[in-house]
Amino acid sequence: MAYVETPPTPAVAASKMVTNGRWAGYRHLLGARMKELWREPEVIFWVFVFPLLLALGLGIAFRNKPADITTIAVVANSHAQQVIDLLQRSPAKTAIHADVLDANVAFDRFRLGKYALVVTADDSGLHYRYDPARPESVLARTQVDDVLQTASGRNSPLKTEATQSSQPGARYIDFLVPGLLGMNLMNSGMWGIGFAIVEMRQRKLLKRFVASPMRRTDFLLAMGSSRLVLMLIEVALLLGFGVLVFHMRVEGSLLAILLIGALGAVSFGGIGLLTASRAQKIETVSGLINLVMMPMWIFSGVFFSYERFPQIVQPAIKALPLTALNDALRAIILQGETLSSQAGRIIILAVWGGVSFLLALRWFRWT
Amino acid sequence: METVVSCRGLKKTYDRKVEAVRGLDLAIQAGECFGLLGPNGAGKTTTIEILEGLLTPTSGEVEILGMTWQAHEQELREWLGVSLQETRLSEKLTVRETLELFASFYHRPNSVPAVLEELSLGEKADALVGKLSGGQKQRLAVATALVGNPKILFLDEPTTGLDPQSRRQLWDIIRQFQQGRGTVLLTTHYMDEAERLCDRLAIIDHGQIIAAGTPSELSARLSGHHVVEFALSDAVNDDGVWSRLPGVQAVRNEDGHFSLQVEEPHETIPALLSVVQQKGARLVHLTTRQASLEDVFVQLTGRHLREE
Ligand SMILES: Nc1ncnc2c1ncn2[C@@H]1O[C@H](COP(=O)(O)OP(=O)(O)OP(=O)(O)O)[C@@H](O)[C@H]1O
Numbered sequence: 123m124a125y126v127e128t129p130p131t132p133a134v135a136a137s138k139m140v141t142n143g144r145w146a147g148y149r150h151l152l153g154a155r156m157k158e159l160w161r162e163p164e165v166i167f168w169v170f171v172f173p174l175l176l177a178l179g180l181g182i183a184f185r186n187k188p189a190d191i192t193t194i195a196v197v198a199n200s201h202a203q204q205v206i207d208l209l210q211r212s213p214a215k216t217a218i219h220a221d222v223l224d225a226n227v228a229f230d231r232f233r234l235g236k237y238a239l240v241v242t243a244d245d246s247g248l249h250y251r252y253d254p255a256r257p258e259s260v261l262a263r264t265q266v267d268d269v270l271q272t273a274s275g276r277n278s279p280l281k282t283e284a285t286q287s288s289q290p291g292a293r294y295i296d297f298l299v300p301g302l303l304g305m306n307l308m309n310s311g312m313w314g315i316g317f318a319i320v321e322m323r324q325r326k327l328l329k330r331f332v333a334s335p336m337r338r339t340d341f342l343l344a345m346g347s348s349r350l351v352l353m354l355i356e357v358a359l360l361l362g363f364g365v366l367v368f369h370m371r372v373e374g375s376l377l378a379i380l381l382i383g384a385l386g387a388v389s390f391g392g393i394g395l396l397t398a399s400r401a402q403k404i405e406t407v408s409g410l411i412n413l414v415m416m417p418m419w420i421f422s423g424v425f426f427s428y429e430r431f432p433q434i435v436q437p438a439i440k441a442l443p444l445t446a447l448n449d450a451l452r453a454i455i456l457q458g459e460t461l462s463s464q465a466g467r468i469i470i471l472a473v474w475g476g477v478s479f480l481l482a483l484r485w486f487r488w489t
Numbered sequence: 490m491e492t493v494v495s496c497r498g499l500k501k502t503y504d505r506k507v508e509a510v511r512g513l514d515l516a517i518q519a520g521e522c523f524g525l526l527g528p529n530g531a532g533k534t535t536t537i538e539i540l541e542g543l544l545t546p547t548s549g550e551v552e553i554l555g556m557t558w559q560a561h562e563q564e565l566r567e568w569l570g571v572s573l574q575e576t577r578l579s580e581k582l583t584v585r586e587t588l589e590l591f592a593s594f595y596h597r598p599n600s601v602p603a604v605l606e607e608l609s610l611g612e613k614a615d616a617l618v619g620k621l622s623g624g625q626k627q628r629l630a631v632a633t634a635l636v637g638n639p640k641i642l643f644l645d646e647p648t649t650g651l652d653p654q655s656r657r658q659l660w661d662i663i664r665q666f667q668q669g670r671g672t673v674l675l676t677t678h679y680m681d682e683a684e685r686l687c688d689r690l691a692i693i694d695h696g697q698i699i700a701a702g703t704p705s706e707l708s709a710r711l712s713g714h715h716v717v718e719f720a721l722s723d724a725v726n727d728d729g730v731w732s733r734l735p736g737v738q739a740v741r742n743e744d745g746h747f748s749l750q751v752e753e754p755h756e757t758i759p760a761l762l763s764v765v766q767q768k769g770a771r772l773v774h775l776t777t778r779q780a781s782l783e784d785v786f787v788q789l790t791g792r793h794l795r796e797e
């Protein structure tokens with residue numbers, strides 16, 4: 123019953139036959155994926171426009187605080203009470219609210235926008251820490267200095283020194299942009315891989331693909347590569363936006379940022395693949411994706427620092443992939459750290475992505 | 490004659506409960522168009538997907554081109570063209586892009602422009618798939634199967650839901666493929682499609698073959714080769730008079746619509762008319778036609794193929 127090789131004369135003229143190389147399938151799958159994404163207006167909005175709007179909105183919100191009451195921090199030391207007394211003596215005391223705090227707490231909250239100014243008094247005089255990019259901060263500096271000088275008597279002016287805190291990581295927007303970038307890489311990895319694959323499964327397109335000689339690894343590779351291409355655009359847009367609109371400074375090397383971005387994109391792609399490995403319906407996978415992402419939105423320090431959570435949960439928070447990604451991005455972008463200094467976080471990301479990918483391969487259903 | 494697709498003792502039970510296929514033997518010859526005919530839920534899709542290597546049977550053996558799925562999957566895929574019952578191709582790709590994508594999976598595919606031409610999709614080559622009509626989408630699905638330059642074409646209900654003109658267009662495409670020495674296996678629940686298109690067919694019901702052969706062999710199995718259908722103006726006392734008419738082999742009464750299987754209509758009809766007159770009734774409808782596959786199915790199962 124062996125089949126005798128008889129070249130079929132197909133419905134289509136044989137003279138026009140083509141021969142495909144090893145990577146033809148991969149190239150076309152990647153091309154098709156990119157075209158599909160590009161032609162989907164929702165994707166453009168959620169992946170590219172939404173994060174920029176978020177950055178713009180939050181950036182502006184934290185710049186334009188109502189300035190009727192100026193909230194400042196005074197660093198707790200032996201001279202702190204002196205400063206408070208001077209403020210109390212001033213007629214403008216109702217317009218200024220001052221809290222005495224430990225230095226690191228004070229600077230942390232200043233960075234998050236809670237305080238407009240940090241005053242440190244010592245033997246040599248007064249030190250102001252303010253943010254020239256925040257109007258209320260500039261205002262607070264002038265106002266507080268004025269009050270303190272008046273209260274202590276104009277004839278014996280206090281010696282003052284001001285530090286502009288436009289150094290990396292000092293403003294809220296600097297803190298925010300890397301967090302948004304991390305969140306965006308997570309969102310688009312989970313939706314762009316997880317949701318997209320379940321949709322193809324539901325449409326029986328995956329089944330149709332495996333009915334052809336398509337290599338399954340090529341398909342997964344193409345999905346992964348499409349994430350890398352999008353990652354490049356996401357990084358360029360968000361960082362470019364931060365630099366151009368908010369005069370952010372990028373301290374670390376661009377290559378290091380891109381490598382971390384690529385690792386993040388691929389890791390979340392792996393987690394997305396795992397959520398998509400068995401689900402038959404897009405409703406199921408949407409629920410799963412939100413379930414996986416929800417804790418990270420809350421705990422991984424996208425919009426505010428996770429240090430506010432109790433000490434006991436800190437190790438768990440730091441083990442989350444988005445925390446590792448956000449921290450690594452912040453360290454490189456804001457502090458100019460090197461890749462090797464981020465080895466621990468890189469390992470966390472790689473383990474999450476790698477283990478998810480292996481489990482996904484084991485459980486994956488094409489039909 | 491060489492057998493290119495065969496299966497023996499095929500069984501498939503879903504979730505240990507649903508017996509979708511219950512012992513099926515098929516042998517499909519090179520160059521023929523073989524049809525699997527059956528009502529909804531008969532097990533057609535399950536059978537064809539097992540043959541396509543997309544489902545594993547609970548038991549039984551499958552051989553395609555002398556090879557098995559376990560040993561030669563990658564090679565077999567190069568030789569098969571498949572169109573599934575319901576695939577929604579990416580709506581955001583154009584017709585040409587879709588075909589180029591599928592062509593890229595094969596080592597030696599057909600040229601995309603030639604396939605576009607062949608399936609009269611040339612005009613729509615640059616239209617998005619989402620904007621195609623149902624018939625055009627169906628043709629594109631068949632095109633994705635043909636673009637790989639297959640030896641065997643598997644089509645699961647390729648013409649369901651199409652208007653008569655689009656159906657005929659697809660039949661032409663299938664015949665053309667067959668003329669190039671291709672083998673076709675298709676499923677359908679249209680009798681006329683099976684009769685006109687298929688060289689041989691198997692009628693499936695409840696996961697089993699209940700009859701197989703060429704369309705004319707199957708029709709000849711009917712005890713009478715003709716069918717006389719009629720309806721009366723008033724309900725009359727039916728005392729088995731119809732079955733006693735000359736030449737009548739079988740009688741069916743569906744809500745006052747009678748169909749008689751007869752050998753010679755010219756002997757039956759005069760007798761029928763006089764009985765109607767005797768009973769004082771009036772005919773509102775009388776036709777006679779050749780027995781069809783539908784009648785075969787009704788005779789074998791007592792049900793119609795397409796039950797609403
Ligand atoms: N994945 C599945 N899980 C459980 N039962 C299934 C599954 N697929 C099909 N069945 C059942 O198996 C039987 C045969 O289904 P199948 O799809 O093969 O029928 P079909 O002849 O193709 O019908 P149709 O003409 O409606 O396409 C049906 O009773 C169906 O409900």
Ligand SMILES: [Mg+2]
Pocket residue numbers: 533534535574645646
């Ligand atoms: Mg079916």
